[in-house]
Amino acid sequence: MKKLMLKAGSSLGLVIFLLIPTLSAASSTTAVSRPTLTQLESEIAASVKIKDAPPLKDLIPTLSGNWANVTMVPMPRACYGSWPLTEDEPIPANAVTQCEWGDTAATRSIFLIGDSQSAMWLPTFNTLGLELGWKILFLAKSGCPPWITSSRYLSDNISVYSNTACKAFVKNEIAFVNSVHPTVVIPIGLQVPSRTDQVTEEVQEASTLRTIAALKPSRAKILFLGGFSWTFGGTTPQDCLTIHPTDLPGCEATLSVLSTYPGISGLEAAAKKDHIGVVPTLKLFCAKYLCPIFVKSPSGDHLIYFDDGHVNNQYSVWISRAFGTLIQPYLPNTA
Secondary structure: OOOOOOOOOOOHHHHHHHOOOOOHHHHHOOOOOOOOHHHHHHHHHHHOOOOOOOOHHHEEOOOOOOOHHHHOOOOOHHHEEOOOOOOOOOOOOOHHHHOEEEOOOOOOEEEEEEOHHHHHOHHHHHHHHHHHOOEEEEEEEOOOOOOOOOOOOEEOOEEOOOOHHHHHHHHHHHHHHHHHOOOEEEEEOOOOOOOOOOOOHHHHHHHHHHHHHHHHHHOOEEEEEOOOOOEHHHOOHHHHHHHOOOOHHHHEEEHHHHHHOHHHHHHHHHHHHHOOEEEOHHHHOOOOOEEOOEEEEOOEEEEOEEEOOEEOHHHHHHOHHHHHHHHHHHOOOOO
16 A cells, blocks of 8 residues: 655654643543553554544544644643754753642652653653652653754754754753652653654664663663654645545554664664663554554544644543553552
8 A cells, every 4th residue: 555655845843843732631531431451452453444534523633623722731831842943941940840740749750851752642641640649750842852862863954963952952851850860761752754864773772872871870760662653644634534535544554664663663772782661652553564543442533643743632641541551560669
């Protein structure tokens, strides 16, 4: 099946700062409606066989709805630096209390750092933290992944890795993590479709190893997430569902392609070298061979994406119960 390809000169970078999930859905999604990991895997396996798009008005979230409500986080700007990349983002002195979610009274904490893909996981972790008793700390800068490298990652002709503001932010957020000493730290970033000049597996592996080494003074357990699926080749889910209403596999990613993407394979190679756990998060998005565009379940048709490189906030909350099952074996046994 022919796949849509990411266009050269895509405006992905210009929209990254908009692609931040909101936490409001967490309070309205009950444990009863959120699937277990077994249920989710079964529903994903069944969904990849669906070729016809569901009624778009019934999707969760609806395509006709206000997408700003699906992507924006009501958080202090200091916790999440936005576009442009060239703008300096100082770490707030009171970030521990200003940038906390989940169970804020908990003594054990998980610290998420990275770019907009770290932000898209925040609704998942917020729900997880509330239910399992973990404080969730968060600092990120849009378009600025947490990997320490001098190589060039181009996004709309702006060099992220060689940009002084991005370099300074990564250095400062890692220093802040080291000063806070969280229980767990999870760096997330740059796991999206990429032009070949953006990153290679060797660059991702080397830069990931540098970040691991830089985080060691935190004394935190370092974990990675094993990626997520993408689709649409730079288009929107609205376009995909309307252009391919009876041929959904034509705009769905294959697991074989995902496993070779340098942002995932390079990270996994670094994790193996340094004995870092990688939570197998692709199970939350993909079946054995294919990653569907939506998941059909008794509670409705759950759209996975906001765009080709981000999960929408309602799916992020909806999978939190299944995600909890995946991550718990990797979390330290601490009360």
